Amino acid sequence: MNREAPLSLGKGVKLRHDRDGGVMLLVPEGALMLNASAAAALELVDGKHTFDEILAAIVVRFEVAAETARQELDELFARLAERGFLR
């Protein structure tokens, strides 16, 4: 995962806002349920925002410590990138 370049969802990966208010990531032959902060972060994976920009937005929106947020976002994105869900 390139930290400098804007991030996009991988091929065949879609964010879905569900009728019950939940957000899920639809992926090839599966669906991942997202918590509020993961959903907010993935909303910003749109080919325009870089990792640091997404992190900054999450820190402001959820009023969390930057270091904690960085670690969590890093883990989430690394996991998704490994499966090709981020590029």
Place this chain on the structure above:
Amino acid sequence: MTPRPLSLLCELTYRCNLQCPYCYNPLRLRDYAGELSTEQWESVLAQAADAGVVQVHFSGGEPTLRRDLPELVSAASRLELYTNLITQGTFLEDALLDRLLDAGLDHVQISIQGAGAEVADRIAGTVVHEKKLEVLKRVRERDVALTLNCVLHRFNHDALEEVIALAERLEIRRLELANVQFYGWAYRNRAALMPTREQVRDADAAVNAARERLTGRMEIVYVRPDYFDDFPKPCMNGWGREFMTVTPNGQVLPCPAAAAIETLQFENVRDRPLAEIWSESDSFIRYRGTDWMPEPCRSCERREIDWGGCRCQAFLLAGDAGLTDPACSLSPAHDAVVALRDGSSEEAALVARRA
């Protein structure tokens, strides 16, 4: 509380130009010749979306034999359903691919029958392997997610590393190596198709090594043969819990292989709304949750992990769909699985799938 269906498998047709003996389709293919119309399938999709489904899989048989496939993909996309095409790929010419991508297709799974033409074409019963490789290269270039699938059995297990190497050469992002599941034609051919213990052991090691080597480049989905494990697979993640299948003639099944269970009556979308069939029909209620479970499942701490395993396998091997899956080592009928596993033979006749 009735769970919400998340995933719908549309088996558009059981027609297919291949004759793979590992097919899970039912033996009585002709019973399904009266296929649903385009309008009926569109209604199924709309009803499914209404019921909560988010992902739809178009399969068969060979779904590209339905000329209305792009229309159905388009209808599903308009309903905001994630669309997946499960195909053997031989008809995926550029023109059809264009139409499917324009219709909003999100993902395609293409199957091969082996690493090389000789084995693959023998299994398919016709010359298709080279054509599939050419199709795979073209699909790989397009803006659609792609999974390469290969069903494993005695006759191609030893070439598993070659299948992985082929996937690497084709730069496949997601590879599914699924051991044959013994239903339909595969159940009929179980004695011939059953891999040996050595093959399964070698495959486990080869997959582990490849996963390590290819981390971040290729995801390998590996389905072990459950006749070889101590515990059964969590079939469908529980009966009537997330998945439903609609057969070519409109029958609604909790599992694609469920038609084999002769003691259940399955209802049809021609006669009753899909949501009612899901929430109220005996066929879906009978084995939903854990209340139906006999021992050893009832008191087992794994009961909400594997949901008692596979109902179809319980019916086929123990004669009662309401028993513990005999694939479980705790099942009183486990001997039947052991006998099948150890009594298989390369000499057994292989019957090609045909209508």
